[in-house]
Amino acid sequence: MAIKRGLGKGLSALIPTEKDEGYASLGDPVPAEAKTADSITAHPVTAHTVNQGEILIALDKLKANPDQPRKNFDETELAELADSIRQQGIIQPIIAEDAGDGTYAIIAGERRARAARLAGLAEIPAILRKYSEVKRMEVSLIENIQRSSLNPIEEAQAYRQLMDMGSLSQDELAARVGKNRATLANALRLLRLPGEMQESIQKGELSPGHARAVLSVTSARAQEILFREIIKKGLSVRDAEKRAAALGAENKKPQKTAAKRLAPELAAMEEKFITRLGTKVVVNGDLNRGTLVIDYYSMEDLERLYGILGGPNS
Numbered sequence: 001m002a003i004k005r006g007l008g009k010g011l012s013a014l015i016p017t018e019k020d021e022g023y024a025s026l027g028d029p030v031p032a033e034a035k036t037a038d039s040i041t042a043h044p045v046t047a048h049t050v051n052q053g054e055i056l057i058a059l060d061k062l063k064a065n066p067d068q069p070r071k072n073f074d075e076t077e078l079a080e081l082a083d084s085i086r087q088q089g090i091i092q093p094i095i096a097e098d099a100g101d102g103t104y105a106i107i108a109g110e111r112r113a114r115a116a117r118l119a120g121l122a123e124i125p126a127i128l129r130k131y132s133e134v135k136r137m138e139v140s141l142i143e144n145i146q147r148s149s150l151n152p153i154e155e156a157q158a159y160r161q162l163m164d165m166g167s168l169s170q171d172e173l174a175a176r177v178g179k180n181r182a183t184l185a186n187a188l189r190l191l192r193l194p195g196e197m198q199e200s201i202q203k204g205e206l207s208p209g210h211a212r213a214v215l216s217v218t219s220a221r222a223q224e225i226l227f228r229e230i231i232k233k234g235l236s237v238r239d240a241e242k243r244a245a246a247l248g249a250e251n252k253k254p255q256k257t258a259a260k261r262l263a264p265e266l267a268a269m270e271e272k273f274i275t276r277l278g279t280k281v282v283v284n285g286d287l288n289r290g291t292l293v294i295d296y297y298s299m300e301d302l303e304r305l306y307g308i309l310g311g312p313n314s
Contacts, residue, residue, distance in 0.1 A: 054093055056123045057104050062096065062113055065106045065140055072151070072202070073114060081111065082118035090116060093125035095139065104128075107136055108143040134166040142177055152211075153202050156187045189215055197227055206230065209237035213244045221274050222247040225295075228278050232301050263287055277308055 094109025106113055107129060116124045131139060141158045150158065163173050170188070174181040190201065190211055197214065200206040206214075210230050214223050226247055230240050262270065266283050273281040273292070280295040296302040 054125055054127050057096060057126045058123045059113065059117055059121060061103050062124070063099065063103050063105050065108075065110055065136070072154070073111060078111065078115050078118060081115035085112075085115055085119040085121065090121075090125050093127050095129050096126040097130055097136070098128055107131065107139050134162070137162050137165060138176060151202050151204075152187065152190055152208050153198050156190045159184060159188055160191060186212065194220075194223075197223075200227075200231065207237065210235070210240050213237060213240035216241070216244045217247050219247075221271065221280075222250075224274065224278055225280050228301075229297055232298055266290075277305055279305065 090112060092109075092112070094112055095107040096104040096109075097107055099105050104126065109126075113124055129139075137158070141162060159173060159177075162168065162177075163170070166173075168176070170181055170184055173179075174184045177184075186208070190198065190208065192215060193201075193211060197206060197211065201208065201211055206227070214226050214230070217223050217226055222244075226240065226244055229235060229243060235243065262283060263286065265287065266285070270281060270283040273283070273294075277294060279297075279301070282293040284291045284293065294305060296305055
């Protein structure tokens with residue numbers, strides 16, 4: 001019986017389940033097609049059929065998915081999966097597309113393919129599908145989302161790319177990938193952060209909750225200050241939200257009096273100091289004389305500022 005599959009239904013609509021032909025659960029004997037490194041021939045053909053709708057593809061004929069949302073693959077996790085594959089074989093086939101030149105593009109399952117290479121396999125079970133560029137991207141995104149294998153920035157970038165490729169609204173995309181619209185909107189907001197802050201999220205230094213606190217402050221200057229405080233002080237999300245509210249209140253007052261308090265040249269210089277030092281800086285005075293007030297939030301922060309300002313090494 002042919003297996004019907006669709007999009008926007010989650011992994012069960014895209015990848016074989018226990019009820020589908022050619023699939024083995026962890027408790028079942030490993031089928032012939034789920035071969036381990038020791039049992040696979042060293043020189044496989046490009047691909048051959050092992051089950052209805054499923055083939056074995058030589059790993060050296062598989063190409064990475066150019067639309068793969070996931071950019072970073074944890075080496076430790078890959079090694080653990082490779083160990084599992086050596087013991088159990090490939091339990092779930094990947095989804096691939098015939099490139100027409102003797103090679104196959106991975107649509108879903110790139111992590112399994114990478115781990116299979118580490119495990120020493122020569123070929124891997126796959127189900128062939130043919131998708132448009134937008135559908136291919138959608139399948140890859142859904143697989144990664146439901147396996148929770150994307151970091152927040154990768155996920156947001158994938159949403160944006162899919163919206164652009166398919167000319168989709170947020171409502172339409174939310175329905176396609178099975179996400180609440182508010183969740184989708186919050187994810188996309190992360191892309192409004194400066195590059196350094198996005199990188200911090202990818203590294204796990206800044207959580208999405210912290211990022212939302214930063215984004216709640218409209219001033220770029222205040223956002224930078226809050227970001228530095230979160231990293232340096234290790235603020236909780238709740239504390240970051242409180243600090244964001246305080247910075248927002250502070251930001252409203254100076255904006256109304258900045259034109260009177262500072263000459264345009266001094267206001268521009270104040271912004272340069274804030275950008276350069278990454279902390280709150282206030283210029284008081286006129287074009288002839290004044291004071292410069294620089295905030296710091298820890299001894300480490302003070303030493304950082306000392307280094308930026310050109311202090312000699314102790």
